Structure formats: C-alpha cells, structure tokens
Amino acid sequence: MPPEKNTPTPAEWKVLKLLFDLGPSAARDLIAAAERAHGWSASTVKTLLRRLTDKGHVEAQAVGSSFLYRATRPAHRAFRDEADRLLANSAPGALGPLLQYLVKKSRLSKDELDELRALIDAQREERER
Amino acid sequence: MPPEKNTPTPAEWKVLKLLFDLGPSAARDLIAAAERAHGWSASTVKTLLRRLTDKGHVEAQAVGSSFLYRATRPAHRAFRDEADRLLANSAPGALGPLLQYLVKKSRLSKDELDELRALIDAQREERER
DNA sequence: GCCACTCGTCTACATTTGTAGACCGACCGA
DNA sequence: TCGGTCGGTCTACAAATGTAGACGAGTGGC
Structure with missing residues (x-):
C-alpha cells in the first residue's frame, strides 16, 4: 500500500x-x-x-x-x-488483452518499444525456469 | 469516445x-x-x-x-x-515506464507474453517505415 | 391458505466532490 | 500614501456517492 x-x-x-x-x-x-x-x-x-x-x-x-x-x-x-x-x-484473464490494448494505443517510440521488449524477454526467461 | x-x-x-x-x-x-x-x-x-x-x-x-x-x-x-x-x-514521456511497470507487475503467462511480444515487434516494424 | 423469506422500490442521510463567491491582508506602482 | 491586484482562507451549496433502513408484493414450502 x-x-x-x-x-x-x-x-x-x-x-x-x-x-x-x-x-x-x-x-x-x-x-x-x-x-x-x-x-x-x-x-x-x-x-x-x-x-x-x-x-x-x-x-x-x-x-x-x-x-x-x-x-x-x-x-x-x-x-x-x-x-x-x-x-x-482487473480479472486475471483480462490482463493480457488489456496490456496489448495499451501498448497498441500508446504509440511508444522505438526506444521505448525496445526496452519493453527486453523486459518481456526477461519475463519469458523466467517462465522457462 | x-x-x-x-x-x-x-x-x-x-x-x-x-x-x-x-x-x-x-x-x-x-x-x-x-x-x-x-x-x-x-x-x-x-x-x-x-x-x-x-x-x-x-x-x-x-x-x-x-x-x-x-x-x-x-x-x-x-x-x-x-x-x-x-x-x-498520462504525460507522453511517462508512458513507457508505466507500461514497463504494468508488464512487470502483472505476471502474464508465457502465452500472453508471446502475444505481447509479437505485437511489439509489429509496432517496431512500423517505426522502421 | 398461511408464513417466512426474497426481491425490488422508496426514502434517507452523512460525506465527498464540483464549482464558486466573499472577504481580507500583503504588495506594487503611481 | 492610496488604490488596485494577487493570493489565501472561509463559506456555500448543489450534485454525486456511500451506506442503509422500511415497506410491500410474490412465492415456495407446509
């Protein structure tokens, strides 16, 4: 809190x-x-x-x-x-689509997209283990 | 609206x-x-x-x-x-960090992460052109 | 057929929010 | 020094919100 x-x-x-x-x-x-x-x-x-x-x-x-x-x-x-x-x-299942919507709508710069992508990759790694 | x-x-x-x-x-x-x-x-x-x-x-x-x-x-x-x-x-500059925070915090499943990543790649493509 | 129980509607009321005027003291320029 | 202006505080008040009781009609069980 x-x-x-x-x-x-x-x-x-x-x-x-x-x-x-x-x-x-x-x-x-x-x-x-x-x-x-x-x-x-x-x-x-x-x-x-x-x-x-x-x-x-x-x-x-x-x-x-x-x-x-x-x-x-x-x-x-x-x-x-x-x-x-x-x-x-937000309900658990609704989160993915929600974030997709946000990313789509928020028109990030290339750099910001790159950072976000890096973050996502890191998270995917975690899911592997 | x-x-x-x-x-x-x-x-x-x-x-x-x-x-x-x-x-x-x-x-x-x-x-x-x-x-x-x-x-x-x-x-x-x-x-x-x-x-x-x-x-x-x-x-x-x-x-x-x-x-x-x-x-x-x-x-x-x-x-x-x-x-x-x-x-x-949200102010323009603040959006990137905000989305990063959301992605980090929302602990998406691997599938959701994949979808999000695909979306981001698509956006990056667009930035290229 | 009667009764407890549910539901939905009406009403209520304190608090918060949206919006703003009135007033008063400090400060600045003439 | 006098009057305007700016800023802050007080007060106001309608509307929205949070929270809930009272009441009356329907109904399922006995």
Missing part, C-alpha cells in the same frame, strides 16, 4: 496534471492554465489546490507572502498508483 | 467486478458475495445495482418475479475504458 491514501478525484487530477506539466508553479500560473484548459474560475482552482494539499498530493512551499505549489510525488509515481488501482480491479 | 458515459464509481466497480467474477447472477448471490467481500448490507448492494443499471453498466433481465443481473459490456471492455482514462491523464 503506498503512503498516499486519499487518491485524487478526477477534478483534482486535472490540477495535478497541470502541475506536472508546468512544474512547481505559483497560483497565478495554475489558475491561468486551468482557466484555459477547463474554463474554471480562480476560486475553483484554489479550492482544489487546498484539497490536494490537505490530502498530501501537493505541497505548498511558502515563498514571500504566497506559495509555490509542487507535487509531492513525481508524475510517474502518481500514474503508477493509478495503474495499481487498475490492476487491482 | 465509448458509448458508456457515466463511468462507475469505485463502489459500483466493486459490484461490477463481482458480476464479472460470478457471471450473470441473481440478487441473492451478488448480495452474498458483496457481504463476504466488503461487508456490505443487502440494501447497499441493491442501491449500487440500481445505479449501475441506471447508468447502463448492468442490465437486469426479468426472470420470473425477479431479475438476472448481467454486465452490459464484457469485462475487457470495461477495463479498457478504465485504461483509457489512465492514458488520457
């Missing part, structure tokens, strides 16, 4: 994603981005930011009289947690 | 998963399973079942004076929709 307990809600995820994209940011930038991306009002973003910090997904570092917001865990960790939730639900 | 709009809530997912595991079932079995799995009362399961049918995830086929509940879409489709939500959030 990861330390993160309250997973972000969908709306919170959107803010989190903005934070990942922008990197540590001041409120004004997040608000602007959210306005552009989702048409949200400033208040909405502020509330979500507060809830995210309450839940521990975001950290508000005091800078002068305001804050610099940053995600407490790197993007890949956050996505991994999401992926875990997916696995937790 | 899949036809399914209102995605199931976490609690609804749990019921859906039971349905996938048990196959089309009568209320009593679902209730029993949910009681065992989550300690839920009968009412709770009934409500979730109703909401699932409202949302179109579950279909209640009249049999005698009661219903036989079945998922409207096969498990793999449902999981696929979940996976799509994951992809929708």
Whole structure:
C-alpha cells in the first residue's frame, strides 16, 4: 500500500496534471492554465489546490507572502498508483488483452518499444525456469 | 469516445467486478458475495445495482418475479475504458515506464507474453517505415 | 391458505466532490 | 500614501456517492 491514501478525484487530477506539466508553479500560473484548459474560475482552482494539499498530493512551499505549489510525488509515481488501482480491479484473464490494448494505443517510440521488449524477454526467461 | 458515459464509481466497480467474477447472477448471490467481500448490507448492494443499471453498466433481465443481473459490456471492455482514462491523464514521456511497470507487475503467462511480444515487434516494424 | 423469506422500490442521510463567491491582508506602482 | 491586484482562507451549496433502513408484493414450502 503506498503512503498516499486519499487518491485524487478526477477534478483534482486535472490540477495535478497541470502541475506536472508546468512544474512547481505559483497560483497565478495554475489558475491561468486551468482557466484555459477547463474554463474554471480562480476560486475553483484554489479550492482544489487546498484539497490536494490537505490530502498530501501537493505541497505548498511558502515563498514571500504566497506559495509555490509542487507535487509531492513525481508524475510517474502518481500514474503508477493509478495503474495499481487498475490492476487491482482487473480479472486475471483480462490482463493480457488489456496490456496489448495499451501498448497498441500508446504509440511508444522505438526506444521505448525496445526496452519493453527486453523486459518481456526477461519475463519469458523466467517462465522457462 | 465509448458509448458508456457515466463511468462507475469505485463502489459500483466493486459490484461490477463481482458480476464479472460470478457471471450473470441473481440478487441473492451478488448480495452474498458483496457481504463476504466488503461487508456490505443487502440494501447497499441493491442501491449500487440500481445505479449501475441506471447508468447502463448492468442490465437486469426479468426472470420470473425477479431479475438476472448481467454486465452490459464484457469485462475487457470495461477495463479498457478504465485504461483509457489512465492514458488520457498520462504525460507522453511517462508512458513507457508505466507500461514497463504494468508488464512487470502483472505476471502474464508465457502465452500472453508471446502475444505481447509479437505485437511489439509489429509496432517496431512500423517505426522502421 | 398461511408464513417466512426474497426481491425490488422508496426514502434517507452523512460525506465527498464540483464549482464558486466573499472577504481580507500583503504588495506594487503611481 | 492610496488604490488596485494577487493570493489565501472561509463559506456555500448543489450534485454525486456511500451506506442503509422500511415497506410491500410474490412465492415456495407446509
């Protein structure tokens, strides 16, 4: 079980994603981005930011009289947690097709494909033994 | 965009998963399973079942004076929709590692690994051209 | 024919989520 | 120094969600 307990809600995820994209940011930038991306009002973003910090997904570092917001865990960790939730639900047999679908859809670069293939080969080895 | 709009809530997912595991079932079995799995009362399961049918995830086929509940879409489709939500959030660069993590963690069978590998090879081909 | 039991429907209610206004203090430019 | 602006906190409130009791109709067994 990861330390993160309250997973972000969908709306919170959107803010989190903005934070990942922008990197540590001041409120004004997040608000602007959210306005552009989702048409949200400033208040909405502020509330979500507060809830995210309450839940521990975001950290508000005091800078002068305001804050610099940053995600407490790197993007890949956050996505991994999401992926875990997916696995937790998935039935055993359904996993293969699911991964195939993901690989197909996610249009990895050649390098990424190579890495993935290497990983798969390694796993196949294991199955041999 | 899949036809399914209102995605199931976490609690609804749990019921859906039971349905996938048990196959089309009568209320009593679902209730029993949910009681065992989550300690839920009968009412709770009934409500979730109703909401699932409202949302179109579950279909209640009249049999005698009661219903036989079945998922409207096969498990793999449902999981696929979940996976799509994951992809929708994920940043481009993060995808490779994410898939690696999934493959590693999901302990596929040899056959599944083979299929996945074949798929990857096909994708690599494409990258060539 | 009566009764316990099942089911499905209605209703309920606390909590969480989505969305946002009001207000207040700090800071900056004029 | 005065007024605007920016950011943060408080408060609000409708909708969705989690969880469940109450009730009434059908039914299988006796």
